[in-house]
Amino acid sequence: MIELIGVSKTFNGRTAVDAIDLTIPKGSICVLVGTSGCGKSTTLRMINRLLPHDAGIIRIDGQEIRSFNEQKLRQQIGYAIQSTGLFPHWTVERNIGLVPRLLRWPKQKIQDRVEELMTLLDLDPAIYARQYPRQLSGGQAQRVGVARALAGNPETLLMDEPFGALDPITRDNLQNELLRIQAQVKKTIVFVTHDIDEALKLASQIVVMDQGRIVQVDHPEQLLRHPANAYVENLFGSQDRGLKLASLFPVRSLFETDTPIQANGLKAPGSGPEDCIEATDSLRLALSKMLWAGASEMPVVDANGQVLGQLTLEQILRANGK
Numbered sequence: 001m002i003e004l005i006g007v008s009k010t011f012n013g014r015t016a017v018d019a020i021d022l023t024i025p026k027g028s029i030c031v032l033v034g035t036s037g038c039g040k041s042t043t044l045r046m047i048n049r050l051l052p053h054d055a056g057i058i059r060i061d062g063q064e065i066r067s068f069n070e071q072k073l074r075q076q077i078g079y080a081i082q083s084t085g086l087f088p089h090w091t092v093e094r095n096i097g098l099v100p101r102l103l104r105w106p107k108q109k110i111q112d113r114v115e116e117l118m119t120l121l122d123l124d125p126a127i128y129a130r131q132y133p134r135q136l137s138g139g140q141a142q143r144v145g146v147a148r149a150l151a152g153n154p155e156t157l158l159m160d161e162p163f164g165a166l167d168p169i170t171r172d173n174l175q176n177e178l179l180r181i182q183a184q185v186k187k188t189i190v191f192v193t194h195d196i197d198e199a200l201k202l203a204s205q206i207v208v209m210d211q212g213r214i215v216q217v218d219h220p221e222q223l224l225r226h227p228a229n230a231y232v233e234n235l236f237g238s239q240d241r242g243l244k245l246a247s248l249f250p251v252r253s254l255f256e257t258d259t260p261i262q263a264n265g266l267k268a269p270g271s272g273p274e275d276c277i278e279a280t281d282s283l284r285l286a287l288s289k290m291l292w293a294g295a296s297e298m299p300v301v302d303a304n305g306q307v308l309g310q311l312t313l314e315q316i317l318r319a320n321g322k
Contacts, residue, residue, distance in 0.1 A: 001026035001188045002047060002156065007056035009042050016042045018212040019056065024205065026155075029182060029189045031199040033235065034209035040192045043209070044158050047190060048077045060156065075099055078149030078157040078187075082164045084141045086133040092118070092144050093129040099152035117147040120181060139170035146178070150185070159191045163198070175201055196236055200224075200244055208232050220248055246284035246320050251277055251300055251311060254319055276301050279308060283316050290316075 002024040009017040017039040024030045032040035045051040047058060049070055058065045065073060078099075086095050093114045100110040115125045121143040133141055142162060149157055163171045175198060182189065193199055199206055200220045208216045208223070208231075216228040224245045227233040237244060276299045277286045290298055290313055297312040 001028075001061060002030075002190070003057070003059040004043070004046075005057040005059075007043075007046065007053050007058060009039075009046060009051060009054050015212050017046070017053075020209075020212075020214045022207060022214060022217065024188060024190060026188050027186045028204045029191060029202050030205045030207060031191045031193060031203035032207045032209060033193060033196060033199045034215075035235070036194070038209040039212040040207075040209050041160055044160055044190055044192050047156075048074050048079060048158060050074075050079075075102055075152060076154050076156070078152070078154040080142075080145050080149040080157070080159045080162045082161040084133070084145035086141060086144060086148070088133050091130050091132060092123070092136070093125070095133070095144055096147045096151050098148060103152055113151055113153075114147075117150055120184075121147050121177060123147070137170075138166050139174060142166060142170075142174060143177070146174075146181075150181075150187075155188060157187045157189045159189060161192055161194070164194070171198070178202065197244070197247070200247060208235065221245065224248075242320060243284055243287075246287060246316070247282045249283050249319065250279065251281050251283060251286050252279040254311070254315060276307075277311055278303075283319060286311060287313070287316050 002022075004020055004022040006019050006021060007017060008015065008019050020039075020043065022043075032043060034040050042051060046053045047060075047065070049065055049068075060077075068076075087098075093111075096114045096117060097110045100113055105113070114129070118125045118128065123140065123143055128136070128140070128144075133144070136144065145162065146159075149159070163174050166174065178189075179202065191199075191202060203220055206216075206218060206220055206223055207214055208228075210231055216223060216232050218226075223232065224236060224241050227236060233241075275293070277289055279300055279302050281289075286298070290296065296314075297310050300308045300311050302308055
């Protein structure tokens, strides 16, 4: 879907991006990570020509981006940033409908699209459509920003630290929203973040950058298990990579192994979520619940509270070591 071949960018004689090669598969979430100044945001902005690249080739669906009309290219690529970039004097529905209006969609089609996206992002159109950005919480405003980026139904979505300014609870909720939406719409998403846990949670592909160069490109699990060098190892937490690895796998994944969760000697769960493990919980969360409860095993339940089996600490350790 997106190819960068020998792409470079300099500012006042300083190399910000140094001859990088990268292929981003269609329908994937590619997350760019690295320390400040490593070139990840510059790389993102070159894809939609907010910054022109000085050397190399950037292609989208096999077509060089310089062959596109600059404005039309940006209309075809969704763009969401940390500050949302909403027009303060426009209502929510007008902000979301910006790109469809530029694309000259019929009025009713725009209205339908705005309502569809607001509903998808848990923003009731009857309540929020005519509100202004100043009337929204930070999380609601960020949802509007994502809706606007998706409004023209682009195949590609660029996101530059979109959740960086939000509190941890809101940030986690929006990460879940993004994964839920991606499961439905299958866009090609290029996502920049400083947050390694966010990268591991969202990415199907992680690109690690350092001093304008790509150090490693891999799936989250492989990055944790086989970091290319000390920089990557330290970036991903050399001391707690085991916990980060455990966060990648849901408890239900143990049902798919040759040693599924045992159903013998089940204990009935208590009255609260701390008394059992949900099948959708990560192994990291399951481990945390066991530690908190001082237990070496706990019952696993499905979304309906039905007990599926008993998960032991030994099974978590064995699964994390594979």
